[in-house]
Amino acid sequence: MHVKTFKGIDAQAALAKVKAELGDEAIILNTKTVRNAAGKCCEITAAIDPRSAVPTPRQQADGREATGFPLPDETPADWACEWRQIKDQLMALVKPQLNMDELSPRQRVAIKYLEREEVDTQVLLRVFLDLKADPERPILPVLEGVAPCYGFESKKWQQKFHVFAGPHGVGKTLSLIRLALREKHARPKSRICVVAADQGQGKGRLVLRHYADLAGLAFREAGSLEEMQEFLKESETFDMAFIDLPGLCGQTTLAERLDAIGLANGFDVAAHLVLAPYFAPSQYAQIASRYACPQLKSLIWTKLDEACSFGALLNMARLTELPVSALSFGPGLKNSIVPAQSDMLWRLIFKHTLPGNHAEQAA
Ligand SMILES: Nc1nc2c(ncn2[C@@H]2O[C@H](COP(=O)(O)OP(=O)(O)OP(=O)(O)O)[C@@H](O)[C@H]2O)c(=O)[nH]1
Ligand SMILES: [Mg+2]
Incomplete structure (x- = not known):
């Protein structure tokens, strides 16, 4: 497992760095606000398993692994299973840090609802960090970023x-x-x-x-x-x-x-x-x-x-x-x-x- 800490002027900026370097499969281990000479900044510690990352279409299209870690040809099933368990445990550790008090009541209700709908912790965390940056921010635009729609009709889908x-x-x-x-x-x-x-x-x-x-x-x-x-x-x-x-x-x-x-x-x-x-x-x-x-x-x-x-x-x-x-x-x-x-x-x-x-x- 590779663990690295990323800094940004706010949570969104730090998370963007995590995504750019480690990809969507990265697990957020810790987020904290730190003070330095330049003022406040957000520090996110994230981890990635180089072997179990699901390759995204973007990664496959250009034939490179965006995390920078080489993937072996085969992932042993037992390792994949073990990694899933580790991931679940890490998520259980991270979850208490989804401090709902940092959200507005409306945002809180929406996140709790999504949790009941079996939305996974990685999605919840992403939504949480986006919402936390602005208590007034409604949840739907954030979710549209996670699951956009592009309706099937030939006007839009011009492939033959x-x-x-x-x-x-x-x-x-x-x-x-x-x-x-x-x-x-x-x-x-x-x-x-x-x-x-x-x-x-x-x-x-x-x-x-x-x-x-x-x-x-x-x-x-x-x-x-x-x-x-x-x-x-x-x-x-x-x-x-x-x-x-x-x-x-x-x-x-x-x-x-x-x-x-x-x-x-x-x-x-x-x-x-x-x-x-x-x-x-x-x-x-x-x-x-x-x-x-x-x-x-x-x-x-x-x-x-x-x-x-x-x-x-x-x-x-x-x-x-x-x-x-x-x-x-x-x-x-x-x-x-x-x-x-x-x-x-x-x-x-x-x-x-x-x-x-x-x-x-x-x-
Ligand atoms: N309730 C419900 N049934 C659906 C829906 N879509 C498909 N079905 C039913 O699911 C069954 C399988 O549909 P198919 O289109 O044959 O599925 P398929 O994926 O082509 O199946 P295979 O070719 O055998 O792999 C049929 O009885 C459909 O009527 C849906 O949205 N709701
Ligand atoms: Mg069929």
């Missing part, structure tokens, strides 16, 4: 190829169909193709074909490198392609899978990680690391109607540093997915109001 990836059964195929249908509805003239990239294994491709036929979308099967190359040759004739990737097997990573079907380099690809909000924290950490790659651009949350807390949305946004692009809240085809907007996310987290209900209330 959209890959829907994620664990088995989370709702990848259904999300893809609904977003493709929304796009077709909004721009009837756009030439949209849906592509089953599941090598003929999943029943999802039958569903895809069925809805593609009904909605007048083109449909292709391209699960292998050869089939994908064939598809890419004719892709000039389409404005957008929605590619349905099956859940990854074993320890395969998304980068390896995209490489295997020839989508890793040189194409206009945005991959979207589809997730449901009821995995265990350790599973999210593993998913974040397996799916991290330069093409991964957003998170799509599904099965919100089945969840009882939504802290995972903030936790995963911090882990992946990705915006949320769509929210799905029902098993049906109609009125059950929307491009994500910040107000929907906060209503979901703070009021447990599903986006659909919000739309109805507003109507």
Whole structure:
């Protein structure tokens, strides 16, 4: 474990230095205000484990480790587990230093609420330090920094190829169909193709074909490198392609899978990680690391109607540093997915109001 102390004119400045040098995985061990000849300054002591840090897309994109500590090729599972325990213990030590008295009553209530929603301590600490700097500061702009939204629609998402990836059964195929249908509805003239990239294994491709036929979308099967190359040759004739990737097997990573079907380099690809909000924290950490790659651009949350807390949305946004692009809240085809907007996310987290209900209330 590497431990280092950072100084700044205030907590925000010192924290920015921690992030720049050690990354988001850094654990804050201590914060204190010190006086020196120049006046007051904030001192933060932080630690990082060089082996268990989850690589961020930024780190992978330029091939360098932003912490400056080299990562070995493999992280032994027992060490990862041990580090998690150490981290939990360190967090338990740090937590009492989240001195709630330093916040205004409104800020305090919001932080306590997030804690009950199972928002992890790293997120809470970041929010706490931001709020502490200004007792008048409302919490939502701070949270928007942690989990920004960038709603899925072609006006904003101008990539041609959209890959829907994620664990088995989370709702990848259904999300893809609904977003493709929304796009077709909004721009009837756009030439949209849906592509089953599941090598003929999943029943999802039958569903895809069925809805593609009904909605007048083109449909292709391209699960292998050869089939994908064939598809890419004719892709000039389409404005957008929605590619349905099956859940990854074993320890395969998304980068390896995209490489295997020839989508890793040189194409206009945005991959979207589809997730449901009821995995265990350790599973999210593993998913974040397996799916991290330069093409991964957003998170799509599904099965919100089945969840009882939504802290995972903030936790995963911090882990992946990705915006949320769509929210799905029902098993049906109609009125059950929307491009994500910040107000929907906060209503979901703070009021447990599903986006659909919000739309109805507003109507
Ligand atoms: N309640 C609820 N069910 C959903 C939601 N999204 C998808 N589902 C259901 O989840 C099940 C799996 O959906 P799929 O789209 O087939 O999931 P998938 O990730 O493509 O599954 P695989 O291809 O088998 O890995 C279906 O029964 C969907 O109706 C949602 O937002 N809410
Ligand atoms: Mg599927």
